[in-house]
Amino acid sequence: MVFLREMNSDSLAHQVRDRLLQEIKTGRFSNLNHLPPEAVLAIEFQVSRNTIRTALTSLEEEGLISRKKGVGTLILRQALGLSTFFDVAKEVSDILQDCGFWATRTLLTQKRMLNPQVQQLLEVGPWEELLRFEKIWRADGIPLVFGVDYVPGHLILHPCEENALPGSIFQFLEECCEEKIEYVRTEVDAVLGDQKVNELLEIEAGIPLLHMHSLGFNEKNKPVFFSGSHFRSGFLKFSFIRRRASP
Numbered sequence: 001m002v003f004l005r006e007m008n009s010d011s012l013a014h015q016v017r018d019r020l021l022q023e024i025k026t027g028r029f030s031n032l033n034h035l036p037p038e039a040v041l042a043i044e045f046q047v048s049r050n051t052i053r054t055a056l057t058s059l060e061e062e063g064l065i066s067r068k069k070g071v072g073t074l075i076l077r078q079a080l081g082l083s084t085f086f087d088v089a090k091e092v093s094d095i096l097q098d099c100g101f102w103a104t105r106t107l108l109t110q111k112r113m114l115n116p117q118v119q120q121l122l123e124v125g126p127w128e129e130l131l132r133f134e135k136i137w138r139a140d141g142i143p144l145v146f147g148v149d150y151v152p153g154h155l156i157l158h159p160c161e162e163n164a165l166p167g168s169i170f171q172f173l174e175e176c177c178e179e180k181i182e183y184v185r186t187e188v189d190a191v192l193g194d195q196k197v198n199e200l201l202e203i204e205a206g207i208p209l210l211h212m213h214s215l216g217f218n219e220k221n222k223p224v225f226f227s228g229s230h231f232r233s234g235f236l237k238f239s240f241i242r243r244r245a246s247p
Helices: 009-026 038-045 049-061 092-098 116-121 169-176 195-200
Strands: 065-068 072-075 104-113 130-139 142-152 181-192 208-218 223-231
Touching: 009 038, 009 049, 038 049, 049 065, 092 130, 092 142, 116 223, 142 169, 142 195, 169 208, 169 223, 181 223
Parallel strands: none
Antiparallel strands: 065 072, 104 130, 130 142, 142 223, 181 208, 208 223
16 A cells, blocks of 8 residues: 655645556566556555546556557556656766667857748747857767757846856756746658758758747747757667557
């Protein structure tokens, strides 16, 4: 029987989710293909069925289990071994760390500028300046990623020192703009870098790069940042699970 600390319902469901995942990976459920029924789990964890249901929903949204009426809760064992999961708070440093690299981030430039294409994406006027950060990530002296972030100038409520190294774009938005990211739309494609990108990543022309471009939205569904990152070939690998959609 599992004993959990008393707390509000959301925190309790999160704690149950963590304990369930632990039991699935290395505990009592590590040799099972299906989890016990909700009623059994509620007794085992000494919580309500609603709490169990919320915890299971969280695991299902992460792609770690699949629930079907009349079938039960299937544990997606292959998904447990994936090294990279993308949640809203992951940025380049987190992605590289998930892939086994301890990378340092260096700010190359920080300036205000106009960029019609990005201004359109961020839904700002043609004369509103954007704050643009250029950064590079290195591991063992090898440049792995070159990235650029854009933030609308009107969002910056607290001054940021020129040439001050910002943390992640999420941290910068929270501390300097009082903006919290609700979700991020990301697209990934293969591209050839221009001369500047190739020189910064120390690669020859013609070598394909993985290009990731993201648009972040706040809780009001307004775009508040745009990022573009070029990943050097051979360092980043994506694995994901495809599931049949519910009817």
